[in-house]
Amino acid sequence: xxxxxxxxxxxxxxxxxxxxxxxxxxxxxxxxxxxxxxxxxxxxxxxxxxxxxxxxxxxxxxxxxxxxxxxxxxxxxxxxxxxxxxxxxxxxxxxxxxxxxxxxxxxxxxxxxxxxxxxxxxxxxxxxxxxxxxxxxxxxxxxxxxxxxxxxxxxxxxxxxxxxxxxxxxxxxxxxxxxxxxxxxxxxxxxxxxxxxxxxxxxxxxxxxxxxxxxxxxxxxxxxxxxxxxxxxxxxxxxxxxxxxxxxxxxxxxxxxxxxxxxxxxxxxxxxxxxxxxxxxxxxxxxxxxxxxxxxxxxxxxxxxxxxxxxxxxxxx
Numbered sequence: 001x002x003x004x005x006x007x008x009x010x011x012x013x014x015x016x017x018x019x020x021x022x023x024x025x026x027x028x029x030x031x032x033x034x035x036x037x038x039x040x041x042x043x044x045x046x047x048x049x050x051x052x053x054x055x056x057x058x059x060x061x062x063x064x065x066x067x068x069x070x071x072x073x074x075x076x077x078x079x080x081x082x083x084x085x086x087x088x089x090x091x092x093x094x095x096x097x098x099x100x101x102x103x104x105x106x107x108x109x110x111x112x113x114x115x116x117x118x119x120x121x122x123x124x125x126x127x128x129x130x131x132x133x134x135x136x137x138x139x140x141x142x143x144x145x146x147x148x149x150x151x152x153x154x155x156x157x158x159x160x161x162x163x164x165x166x167x168x169x170x171x172x173x174x175x176x177x178x179x180x181x182x183x184x185x186x187x188x189x190x191x192x193x194x195x196x197x198x199x200x201x202x203x204x205x206x207x208x209x210x211x212x213x214x215x216x217x218x219x220x221x222x223x224x225x226x227x228x229x230x231x232x233x234x235x236x237x238x239x240x241x242x243x244x245x246x247x248x249x250x251x252x253x254x255x256x257x258x259x260x261x262x263x264x265x266x267x268x269x270x271x272x273x274x275x276x277x278x279x280x281x282x283x284x285x286x287x288x289x290x291x292x293x294x295x296x297x298x299x300x301x302x303x304x305x306x307x308x309x310x311x312x313x314x315x316x317x
Contacts, residue, residue: 058087067300195308198263210253
């Protein structure tokens with residue numbers, strides 16, 4: 001428990017290599033999970049016995065302090081690791097990290113079109129244009145109408161610019177989807193997930209990237225908790241209360257599971273029966289969350305047992 005040495009170094013390749021030269025093969029390193037953690041870990045790992053990556057949320061719960069500096073945080077990580085109280089995160093393999101990076105980029109490209117569409121609607125509203133054609137405003141007919149709508153020159157420039165950005169973002173997403181298709185080619189786990197109606201390529205890859213090695217989860221309840229789809233539990237004496245879901249873990253994987261549940265309940269299956277029953281008792285939103293939770297349980301069984309979905313629709317010839 002005694003501080004042996006304290007030093008600072010820049011988080012650059014040169015600074016890390018200089019620091020690595022001072023390490024011994026028996027040393028162990030503790031890091032908080034941040035944006036550049038994996039790059040730092042890859043640089044230092046060959047020089048030490050172990051690199052432990054800490055969950056920053058759990059570290060704050062264990063060692064909350066009024067004084068927050070880099071030196072204090074480093075000392076806390078060292079003490080927690082020394083006493084085996086450091087809450088470590090799972091270190092994904094290089095392929096899983098690559099998938100996570102690509103899918104995070106896809107999520108951003110999915111959000112950007114909404115921003116440009118809202119910009120177009122704002123321009124129309126600003127100029128009291130309240131009667132766009134029926135149907136999709138950004139479809140073929142709608143785009144033709146947008147090119148002829150009467151707006152001032154400065155607004156016309158902004159409108160045209162927004163439409164160009166919308167087209168460019170869509171093209172980028174299409175290119176990325178082709179990259180993801182190549183990444184997913186020949187992945188047997190993905191083939192199992194795609195046997196479930198409502199799960200497409202992006203959803204399946206997002207779930208696999210979030211889960212990583214399914215052997216990490218001894219039972220489906222742990223996977224449900226990892227994705228934040230289990231309710232919060234408040235217990236006092238003989239009374240137990242269940243609140244909203246925890247929303248822990250990957251927000252994108254949880255969102256994809258909910259979106260897949262919305263599609264899954266449209267197909268005749270046990271999920272559709274459960275959804276109709278739950279919807280009558282709890283309403284649409286709570287019922288969909290419950291179906292998403294059941295879907296994650298199904299994913300655990302598919303990956304653990306290496307079996308496809310038994311209620312999959314037969315492929316059309």
